[in-house]
Amino acid sequence: FDAKPFLVNRRVLRMMTRSDQLAVAGSSLAVKDSGLDFATRDGARCGLFVAGNKETSKLEPVLEGLTVTRGADGVADLRLLGEQAKSVLPPLFFVEGLQASPLFYISEAYGLKGANTYFAGTAESGAVAVGRAFRAIRRGEADVAIAGAFDDAASWWTLSKFDAMGFMTDRNELGAGACRPFDAERTGTVLGEGAAVLVLEEREGAKARGARVHAEVTGYGSATDAYAAITPHPEGRGLVRALEMALRDAGSRPEAIGYVAAHGSATKLGDRSEARAIRKVFGGAADRLVGSSVKGATGHLMAAAGALNVAVAALALEHQAAPPTLNLEKIDPDCALDWVKERSRPLRVEQAVALARGLAGQNVALALRAAQ
Numbered sequence: 001f002d003a004k005p006f007l008v009n010r011r012v013l014r015m016m017t018r019s020d021q022l023a024v025a026g027s028s029l030a031v032k033d034s035g036l037d038f039a040t041r042d043g044a045r046c047g048l049f050v051a052g053n054k055e056t057s058k059l060e061p062v063l064e065g066l067t068v069t070r071g072a073d074g075v076a077d078l079r080l081l082g083e084q085a086k087s088v089l090p091p092l093f094f095v096e097g098l099q100a101s102p103l104f105y106i107s108e109a110y111g112l113k114g115a116n117t118y119f120a121g122t123a124e125s126g127a128v129a130v131g132r133a134f135r136a137i138r139r140g141e142a143d144v145a146i147a148g149a150f151d152d153a154a155s156w157w158t159l160s161k162f163d164a165m166g167f168m169t170d171r172n173e174l175g176a177g178a179c180r181p182f183d184a185e186r187t188g189t190v191l192g193e194g195a196a197v198l199v200l201e202e203r204e205g206a207k208a209r210g211a212r213v214h215a216e217v218t219g220y221g222s223a224t225d226a227y228a229a230i231t232p233h234p235e236g237r238g239l240v241r242a243l244e245m246a247l248r249d250a251g252s253r254p255e256a257i258g259y260v261a262a263h264g265s266a267t268k269l270g271d272r273s274e275a276r277a278i279r280k281v282f283g284g285a286a287d288r289l290v291g292s293s294v295k296g297a298t299g300h301l302m303a304a305a306g307a308l309n310v311a312v313a314a315l316a317l318e319h320q321a322a323p324p325t326l327n328l329e330k331i332d333p334d335c336a337l338d339w340v341k342e343r344s345r346p347l348r349v350e351q352a353v354a355l356a357r358g359l360a361g362q363n364v365a366l367a368l369r370a371a372q
Contacts, residue, residue: 001025008109015095016105018193019054023102023150024109026195030146031110034199035211043113047145049133050102050118051125053153053303061093106146115141123263124222124358125149126196127306131220131366133200143205148197151303158302159191165230167267179300180327181264181293182271182335189265192299196308203372213371215314215352219252221245225361232270236277238363239355243281246353250367255285257367258349259322261313262339263357264293265300270357275335290347292340296326306356310366313354317370320347 003021004010006028016024031038038046066076069084095101100118107116115136119125126149133147162168169188171178179190206213223241225233232238247254263274279286294312301308316322322340331339349370356364 012105015092016101017054017096018152019052019150020102020105022152022193022195023050023052023197024105026148026150026197027106027109027146030148030197030199034201035209036144036199036201038110038112041144043111045114045143046110046112047115047133047136047142048103048107048112049116049129049136049145049147050106051121051129051149051303051307052102053120053122053151054097054099054101061089065089102150110146112146115145121303121362122358122360123265123300123302123305124356124362124364125303125306126308127310127354127356127364127366128222130198130200130217130307130310131222131364134217134220134366137200137202144199144201146197146199148195148307149304150195151301152193153191153300153302154193162189162191167265169266177327179266179296180329181262181266181295181325182275182331182339183266183328184330184332186266186268186271186332188267189295190299192301194298194301194304194308196301196304196311198307198311198314215317215368215371217310217366218369219246219248219250219367220365221247221249222362222364224363227361230359232273232357232361234269234273234276235280236273236363238361239274239277239357239365240280242363242365243277243353243355246365246367247281250369252351252367254282257282257285257351257353258288258290259313259316259347259352260289260291261309261316261352261354262291262293263305263309263355264295264325265357266295271332272334274355274357275337278337286337290322290338290340290345290349292322292325294323294325296328297323306354306364309354309356310368313352313366313368316347317349317352317368320349321345322347
């Protein structure tokens with residue numbers, strides 16, 4: 001991955017972590033796709049809502065420093081580390097470790113001076129960023145906003161952490177087939193890395209400039225399980241509330257939704273509770289609902305996963321096609337819904353929802369409709 005083609009100011013490359021580079025690259029692609037020339041816009045009316053995770057970039061230099069300052073007894077000398085920090089830690093360590101640095105790199109590149117927030121979280125945070133951008137535009141706080149998320153989740157630290165919590169699959173022999181959302185034989189997720197970034201714009205402004213509109217965001221909802229730190233509620237009650245809030249916000253009804261871009265992380269408890277939540281909200285209409293999870297193809301992008309699902313739902317509406325849930329062979333009876341398997345499927349739908357779920361019981365839903 002070479003970030004240089006995506007940088008407006010290449011001088012900042014030496015200060016950027018891989019996470020920063022992913023965020024900037026995703027933003028560059030989104031801006032190009034939008035056809036917007038931010039140089040001609042009032043920067044004060046342009047927002048930026050970014051989510052991500054940079055914990056690994058901050059951790060590794062510290063571990064190296066602790067190793068160097070270890071005493072004869074094998075214990076790290078924190079006093080010595082503090083005294084020798086400048087010589088032990090990389091010169092740009094504190095700049096690279098700034099959690100919200102992508103907010104600066106992206107805003108500098110496009111002159112974004114309006115409403116903004118950086119969200120540090122897990123798999124829900126990218127969807128939160130898109131939802132907050134949607135609200136900012138609807139409330140008149142911005143005319144346009146860049147929104148999305150990034151994560152370099154496929155690192156040794158993140159892999160170790162999630163394996164210790166029991167989220168990772170142990171089916172390494174399956175290779176690319178190891179992540180199996182909603183499958184009866186699923187054993188856990190697989191981590192990926194990447195960025196998912198969108199440009200949101202007030203509808204009339206987009207129409208006036210003849211923009212290509214993939215879809216419209218119409219509603220946003222978020223709620224917590226308030227159940228357990230790393231275990232989802234068995235019936236997905238937080239996701240139920242988030243979905244109901246998003247539909248109410250959109251002025252829509254369950255029976256009007258035709259496609260769901262599911263979180264589908266391929267964990268036993270997570271997939272089961274998600275399917276139950278969908279059935280709870282949609283009732284009899286759930287049997288007519290088409291759904292899929294792209295994590296079998298991309299792996300779990302963590303912070304970027306929710307924003308990616310919004311993009312998936314938007315593209316499904318634009319192209320009237322649902323992407324497949326790769327590696328799904330036999331649907332778990334506890335997850336029984338019309339999940340798309342093997343290859344994409346044609347759709348005839350006007351509305352969709354995108355879902356995201358975080359580790360501490362956070363749940364987010366966004367409602368979308370086909371461009372009018």
